[in-house]
Amino acid sequence: MTPKVLIIGACGQIGSELAYKLRAQHGIDNVIASDINEGNLELVNSGPFEIIDAKDLEALKICVAKHNIDTIYLMAAMLSATGEKFPEIAWDLNMNSLFNVLNLAKDKFINKIFWPSSIAVFGPSTPTVNTPQHTIMEPTTVYGITKQVGERWCEYYHEKYGVDVRSIRYPGVITWKTLPGGGTTDYAIDIFHKAIANENFECFLDEDTELPMMFMEDAVAATINLMEANADTLTIRSSYNLAAVSFTPKQVADAIRNHFPDFTITYKPDFRQEIANTWPKSIDDSQARIDWNWNHSYDLKQMTSEMLTQLGKQTVS
Numbered sequence: 001m002t003p004k005v006l007i008i009g010a011c012g013q014i015g016s017e018l019a020y021k022l023r024a025q026h027g028i029d030n031v032i033a034s035d036i037n038e039g040n041l042e043l044v045n046s047g048p049f050e051i052i053d054a055k056d057l058e059a060l061k062i063c064v065a066k067h068n069i070d071t072i073y074l075m076a077a078m079l080s081a082t083g084e085k086f087p088e089i090a091w092d093l094n095m096n097s098l099f100n101v102l103n104l105a106k107d108k109f110i111n112k113i114f115w116p117s118s119i120a121v122f123g124p125s126t127p128t129v130n131t132p133q134h135t136i137m138e139p140t141t142v143y144g145i146t147k148q149v150g151e152r153w154c155e156y157y158h159e160k161y162g163v164d165v166r167s168i169r170y171p172g173v174i175t176w177k178t179l180p181g182g183g184t185t186d187y188a189i190d191i192f193h194k195a196i197a198n199e200n201f202e203c204f205l206d207e208d209t210e211l212p213m214m215f216m217e218d219a220v221a222a223t224i225n226l227m228e229a230n231a232d233t234l235t236i237r238s239s240y241n242l243a244a245v246s247f248t249p250k251q252v253a254d255a256i257r258n259h260f261p262d263f264t265i266t267y268k269p270d271f272r273q274e275i276a277n278t279w280p281k282s283i284d285d286s287q288a289r290i291d292w293n294w295n296h297s298y299d300l301k302q303m304t305s306e307m308l309t310q311l312g313k314q315t316v317s
């Protein structure tokens with residue numbers, strides 16, 4: 001049966017790509033995009049769009065009833081770097097939007113949820129290499145705390161109320177289609193924009209800061225695959241570790257130099273370095289690979305080539 005989908009936070013980085021992909025798959029009218037404002041006009045004009053504050057339960061109920069929604073992708077969140085500047089707003093948005101959606105499912109208004117977690121659930125006491133699915137999690141950022149608590153609530157609602165909630169711990173997600181929004185991994189997008197503009201890139205992380213990353217195509221495919229997986233095969237109802245590649249700023253700069261030999265990078269670490277220092281370098285995602293056949297496609301070389309090609313086309317047009 002074709003699902004009737006609501007994407008909350010659809011103007012954001014992953015939300016907008018999910019909206020286009022799900023619309024191609026299920027039909028434009030079966031995927032309602034929503035956000036707190038019309039932040040992405042291309043998306044707003046591409047199909048049904050509602051303005052909704054994810055913290056407003058009544059507004060969500062009205063929208064769910066109006067469009068006969070059965071599945072929600074809750075993509076609205078304040079990310080790690082911005083969350084450190086606005087801790088209370090981050091807590092309020094990240095937690096209350098999740099409670100609203102979990103309660104809609106508990107009360108049978110909808111029957112399936114996707115909620116994104118992040119590698120930010122891990123902290124300085126977590127093993128940093130090949131970080132296991134189940135390990136020490138003592139996050140030190142507001143964002144990481146909201147994601148860790150959110151994971152506990154997802155599992156709780158699944159266990160106690162049978163809510164079908166599914167989740168991924170996203171690494172840094174790289175895309176050429178939208179500009180980044182307040183994350184610690186954002187340097188790995190900005191760097192390509194500077195390369196295309198023929199400018200030096202001043203990196204806010206040190207050259208050897210290794211972090212787990214993934215190309216947007218892989219992130220969207222993983223999200224949809226997890227949502228389509230048979231519920232019986234899923235053994236994790238908190239959030240799945242997910243990985244593709246890991247790299248440092250220096251390694252991305254070297255990959256860019258294969259296309260633009262004159263590209264330059266300088267390093268000026270700021271408060272985001274402290275955040276990055278607490279996150280894993282690489283992730284063990286074997287449970288996702290076993291449970292729902294997860295497999296990534298893009299490595300650093302392919303990602304670099306695709307980013308430079310697509311951003312280059314945007315500059316020309």
Ligand code: AKB
Pocket residue numbers: 079080081117118119120143170171172173182183184185186
């Ligand atoms: C961030 O950097 O905050 C996000 C994330 C890893 O969840 N991209």
